[in-house]
Amino acid sequence: MDHFLYRDGVLHAEDVPLPEIAAAAGTPFYVYSTATLTRHFRLFDEALAGMDHLVCYAMKANSNLAVLRVLADLGAGMDVVSGGEYRRARAVGVPGDRIVFSGVGKTRAEMRLALEGGIRQFNVESEPELLALSDVASGLGLTAPIALRVNPDVDARTHAKIATGKSENKFGIPIARAREVYAEAAALPGIEVVGIDVHIGSQLTDLAPFEAAYTKVADLTAALRADGHDIRRLDLGGGLGIPYARDNSAPPLPLEYGEVIRRTVGHLGCEVEIEPGRLIAGNAGLLVSEVIYRKVGEGRDFLILDAAMNDLIRPAMYDAWHDIVPVAEPAPGAERGPVDVVGPVCESGDTFAVQRDLPHMVAGDLVAFRSAGAYGAVMSSEYNSRPLIPEILVKDEQFAVIRARPSFDEMLKRDTIPEWL
Structure with missing residues (x-):
């Protein structure tokens, strides 16, 4: 459920008509609903009610400070994957003991930042990272709490570019070597083993891969405890998908996901961390754009928008689907037809939808891309010198x-021409 509904023939964000925002901010723009963000976070929190748990928002999905503050x-809690994300989490008042640092390529500077600023745990992804963290922590006279990210070799049945739990993926330590690496970690100075981490991918619409991975984590917990490790925390990652197309069957609910967690690891007495991002932010946001031209081509029509692939890269990168709807509600029985929805960037990949069946729209009409709150603004760029x-x-x-469009003067001032030119 989201809070973007037609009212009096106009699409609203909560109680605000989208044309009112367009008039004030110009198009294109992203708009997020506080009520939807709140509802989706609470669904996860309630799904684990009665268990010792922390919902750590995966802020790579949307890291705007206002969204983080909500x-x-x-x-x-916050799941961060860079020093910049760590600074953003702290900037909105999240204490270090609610921040988990994930990511396969943490630098020593990032480790130092988090150790000195406070951290709940590092999710360590490799032996070289483990050795570096030990060196940094012991050099500071501090102890780094860690969970080793294990790769369970489970097929998440998702897009190849967002699968992270198979043996060929770059993430984590092979689960078959976990006991060996945990023994190494326990012997290192500046390291405290606190748990296990696993994350198998994003946009999962089936609970079976979660169940398979978490069952392996439960077995590993028993083995590591037998080896003498105090495994008291399980970070189970995120990845639960959202319905991008309204006519598709809905993915599992957070409550059903929570039942899988209870069934597989609930008996272990561990604190559970989960890292949802997309399901919290995705359906909480729209991208709103204006039609520049309707172009009649040979055998097909094109809607050319003022939004482009630099604003929303997902269709070009992942062949991702977003429902596209007119901001003015079509009348019952209104004319519809197939149209390619494209942006103005000089790339054939700047295509949002091919032969999408849509109501008839013309220059000046507003359109909205649903489910654009995650991996939209955070992945945008200024390609073609188009402002964010x-x-x-x-x-x-x-x-x-909550983020203003930069002026062209501001963009130009970021570049410096050397004196010798």
Whole structure:
């Protein structure tokens, strides 16, 4: 469920009509719903009610400070994958003991930043990283709490570019070597083993891969405890998918996901961490754009928008589907037809949809891309010297610009021409 509905013939974000935002901020823009962010976080929190747990929002999905503040105020922890994300989490008041540092390529500078600023745990992905963390922590006279990320060799049945739990993926330590590496970790200075981490991919729409991975984690927990390790925390990752197309069958609910967790690891007495990102932020956001031209081609029509692949890269990168709807609600029985929805960038890949059946739209009409709150603004760029587009947060009948569109002067001033030119 989201809070983007037609009211009096116009698509609203909560109680704000989208044309009102377009008039104030210009198009294109991203808009996020506070009510949807809140609801989706609480669904995960409630799914693990009665268990010792922490929901750590995977902020790579959407790291705008205002979005983070909404979730932080609800009690969310944060899953970060860079020093920059760590700084963002701390900037909105998230204490270090609610921040988990993931990622396959942590630098020594990032380790130092988190150790000195406070950290719940590092999810360590390799032996070289483990040795580096030991060296940094012991050099500071501190102890780094760690969970080793194990690769369970489970097929997540998702897009190849967002699968992370198979043996050929770059993530984690092969589960067959876990006991050996945990023994190494326990012997290192500056390292405290606190748990196990696993994450098998993103946009999963089937619970079976989770069950297979978590069952392996439960078996590993028993083996590691027998080896003398105090395994008291299980980081089970994220990855639960969202319905991008409204006519598709809905993915499993957080409550059903929580039942899998209870069934597989609930008997172990461990604190459980989960790292949802997409399901919290995805359906909480829209990308709103204006039609520049309707172009009649040979055998097909094109809707050319003022949004482009630099604003929303997912269709070009992943062949991702986003529902596209007119902001003005079509009348019952209104004319529809197939059209290619494209942007103005000089790339054939700047295509959002091919032969999509849509109501008839013309220049000046507003369109909205649903389910654009995750991996939208965070993956955007200024390709073709197009400014980053505004982000807007809505709460009830209020809205605020939470990232402004930079001026061209601001963009130009970032570059420096050497004196010798």
